[in-house]
Amino acid sequence: MNSVAARPRIKDVAEYAGVSPKTVSNVINNFEHVSDRTRTAVQDAIEALGYRVNIAGRQLRQGRTGMITLAVPELDVAYFAELAKLVIAEADRRGHTVLIHQTEAVRERELAALHGFDAQFSDGVILSPLALHPRDLATRDRRLPVVLLGERPADGGTDHVGIDNVRAAREATAHLLERGRRRIAVLGGAVRGRQGTDRLRTDGHRAALDAAGLPFDASLVVAVDAYHWRDGARAAAEVMRRTPRPDALLCLNDHLALGALRSLHDLGLTVPGDCDVVGFDDIEASRFSVPTLTTVAPDKREIARSAVSLLLERVESPEAAPGRDHVAAHRVVVRETTGGKRVGEEAGDDPPPRP
Incomplete structure (x- = not known):
């Protein structure tokens, strides 16, 4: 005889409480038309038997998996790793599991995610595209819920979450101009x-x-092969050898900026004395570089929350209006690379741990 106790079923709860299985289901699903006495009896039975709702079974009956896919270019780029952590936390709060797919900014891999390469496992996709063509979105299967992060390549029919990149860069440049950089x-x-x-x-x-x-x-606009530390170091080393030399670097992500700081140090240049540096993304490392990095900080928590919310709303209501946009907040965080204060002294930063 099997010594392991069988997992209690709705039928067992119904027998224990002296009600029908349908009544137990009504209590579990919080239907209104159940008397307080009956609801209490069922809840007592559930607790006594240790009954647990089979969420997976419920989702499968609804034609859903309870999983969503997050497709990002590179997990070793800190912005995407930090964002993934926030998306996972928000999805978990909403009762969903996240599958992570790394596209490496390869169009075929982004297309695979866009067209539901794992649709049998996932209810929808949050995708950060770098290589997709506008026609890729125009011809995608609209039955698969998709939310795009970053930029939306010329298609107004897909839900999208991002920041106002034009405004953000304008504010970062204005900060440098206010410091006298030209x-x-x-x-x-x-x-x-x-x-x-x-x-x-x-x-x-x-x-x-x-x-x-x-x-x-x-x-003075320097293209890079990728957005890693080494690319920032190479680009900064090249541009700072020009005559006349730049007096500021606006780096389009923090990895480039941190790589640039290394090259400026190797060239014997001081920051912010000889050159100001500004990054984008406000990754954790930007708060602990020497000097600390001024950066454009997108509200990553808001981005994650909005992306998960839009996707799950689309899963629940596929007929919702197409092409919803959410523009997340951002701010320029002024730190030491443009004459700002140390970490812990400016608003919004936690102080560093004491030794």
Whole structure:
């Protein structure tokens, strides 16, 4: 005889409480038309027997898995790792599990996520696209709920969460201009091509110069192969050897900025004395670099919460209006690389741990 006690079923709870299985189901699903006496009896039976709702079975009966997919380019880029952690926490709070898919910014891998490569396991996809073409979104299967992060490639029919990159870069450049910087190089920028994050942030930088009555120098926009520390170091080393030398670097993510700091140190240049540096993303490392990094901080918690919310709303109501947009907040966090205060001394930062 099996010594392991069988898991109690609704039928067992019903017998214990002296009611029908349907009444037990009504109590579990919190239906209103159940008397207080009956509800109490069922709840007492559930507690006495140790009954647990079979969430997986319920979801399968509803044609859902209780899982969502998060597809991001690179998990070793801190912004995406930090965002993934927040998405997982928010999904867990909403009773869902997150599958992580790394696309490596390869179009075929992004397409696989967009078209539900694991649709049998996932109710919907949160995707951060870097390589998709506008036609990829236009021809996607609309039955699979999708929320895009970052930029939405020219398609208004897919839900989207991001920040205002033009405004954010304009504010970061305005901060440098207010400090008297005039020859500002943009690491990771783009002056041509489609309206990706690099182009939008470059446009914002240019708008700040225009507003200040200053010329835009396209030669100071330095393209990079990728957005890693080494790419920032190489780009900074190249641009800082020019004559005249830039007096500030606007780096389009924090990895580029932290790599740039290393090159400036190797060149014997001081920050912020000889050159100001600003990054994007406010990753954890930016608070502990030497000097600490001024950066544009998107509200990553809001991005995660909004993305999960939009996706689950779409799962529940596929007929919801298409192409919903949520613009998350951002702020320029001024730290030591542009003359700001140490970590723990500026608003919104936790003090570093004491030794």
